[in-house]
Amino acid sequence: MMIMLVLLVQFLISVCNGESFDQDFKITWGNDRGKIINNGQLLTLTLDNLSGSGFESNKEFHFGKIDMQIKLVPGNSAGTVTAYYLSSQGDTHDEIDYEFLGNVTGEPYTVHTNVYAEGKGEREQQFHLWFDPTSDFHTYSILWNPQTIIFAIDEIPIREFKNREQMGIPFPKTHAMRLYSSIWNADQWATQGGRIKTDWSQAPFSSTYKNFKAEACVRFGGTTSCHPQTVNWMTRKLDGSSIDRLNWVRKNFMIYNYCIDNKRFPQGLPKECNAID
Numbered sequence: 064m065m066i067m068l069v070l071l072v073q074f075l076i077s078v079c080n081g082e083s084f085d086q087d088f089k090i091t092w093g094n095d096r097g098k099i100i101n102n103g104q105l106l107t108l109t110l111d112n113l114s115g116s117g118f119e120s121n122k123e124f125h126f127g128k129i130d131m132q133i134k135l136v137p138g139n140s141a142g143t144v145t146a147y148y149l150s151s152q153g154d155t156h157d158e159i160d161y162e163f164l165g166n167v168t169g170e171p172y173t174v175h176t177n178v179y180a181e182g183k184g185e186r187e188q189q190f191h192l193w194f195d196p197t198s199d200f201h202t203y204s205i206l207w208n209p210q211t212i213i214f215a216i217d218e219i220p221i222r223e224f225k226n227r228e229q230m231g232i233p234f235p236k237t238h239a240m241r242l243y244s245s246i247w248n249a250d251q252w253a254t255q256g257g258r259i260k261t262d263w264s265q266a267p268f269s270s271t272y273k274n275f276k277a278e279a280c281v282r283f284g285g286t287t288s289c290h291p292q293t294v295n296w297m298t299r300k301l302d303g304s305s306i307d308r309l310n311w312v313r314k315n316f317m318i319y320n321y322c323i324d325n326k327r328f329p330q331g332l333p334k335e336c337n338a339i340d
């Protein structure tokens with residue numbers, strides 16, 4: 064009887080805390096370096112000197128608001144990259160990317176973002192953060208609808224990529240995407256331009272995930288079915304106060320923007336960089 068009660072309570076807790084990692088994701092590489100623990104409530108990915116690890120969603124999403132709480136590798140995370148992204152398959156794939164580039168203790172993480180449409184990326188923007196992403200969980204969101212893509216951290220927008228197909232700029236729209244995350248060693252380039260290497264005496268390095276939430280349209284067996292809360296995000300755009308917050312982030316925390324990198328695009332900046340609206 065007691066055991067039944069305990070099981071029931073655990074079940075109710077797991078239902079109330081959102082979706083279970085066991086149902087939604089599978090660890091795809093790294094053997095036991097990726098783990099789903101606490102009754103499906105927590106997922107950890109680990110990197111050591113032999114391998115990193117990664118997971119992917121079982122479902123494919125075709126538009127949605129997708130939130131994940133992540134706590135990044137603490138301490139000396141130099142050389143490590145934790146990637147968290149939506150991606151479709153194939154040559155002309157679409158991708159909406161966060162990559163978290165580690166740093167030595169006390170120096171800031173860099174949040175690298177990119178958007179690929181029809182196989183083409185080169186749209187990087189990078190940010191430092193207004194908090195320490197290793198001391199607690201923070202919510203990293205991707206809102207993806209037919210009009211726009213909004214990257215937001217703790218509901219503060221850091222980047223918007225609008226649909227400008229009318230200017231001939233491809234927008235991720237036709238492919239469904241899976242959610243992926245992985246941790247790996249990228250010490251050739253990741254930290255301070257590759258000058259600082261991974262300190263393997265600090266291994267294993269771990270990032271932790273919880274409270275995955277997808278209010279999304281899910282593609283399965285050729286049909287798409289949408290979450291009841293679809294109305295909340297399908298036509299959403301940034302409003303006045305969220306544009307103010309976006310500008311606050313851009314002004315204070317943006318450290319790289321492809322749209323002002325004239326050296327990189329000698330034939331002219333990508334078209335979307337000159338759009339005014």
Ligand SMILES: *[C@@H]1O[C@H](CO)[C@@H](O)[C@H](O)[C@H]1NC(C)=O
Nearest residue numbers: 111112113263264265266267
């Ligand atoms: C990897 O790390 C383990 C544990 O610290 C150590 O025993 C092993 O020699 C290392 N292997 C390599 C290839 O560096």
Ligand SMILES: *[C@@H]1O[C@H](CO)[C@@H](O)[C@H](O)[C@H]1NC(C)=O
Nearest residue numbers: 164166170171173253254255
């Ligand atoms: C690491 O810290 C340095 C110095 O503060 C900073 O310039 C850099 O953007 C930080 N991030 C990475 C990934 O190197």
